[in-house]
Amino acid sequence: MKSIILKWYPVILAFLCLLYSVGYGILGMTAEAQYSAHWPGTILLFAIAIRQRRTT
Template sequence: MKKFIYKWYPIILAFICLLYSVGLGLLGMEKEAEYSAHWPGTILLFAIAIRQRRTT
């Protein structure tokens, strides 16, 4: 289980952020939803960059 979480944590975190943004949009908070909609892409891009920089 620990290996699974270590490998997939960026995708899990991005999915949670996506659900948060959708929830805000459904509650009528469009500005907040628009702001938080950028979080999943940023998380995934940073995860790619960090993994490319690793030497092990």
């Protein structure tokens, strides 16, 4: 279980951020929803960049 979480933590975190953004949208806070909608993509892009830079 630990290895799965360590491998997939960026996807899990991005999904939680997506739910956070959707929650803001449902509550009618559109500016906040648009701001936080960029977080999942940024998290996933940084995870890809970090994993490509690893030498191990």
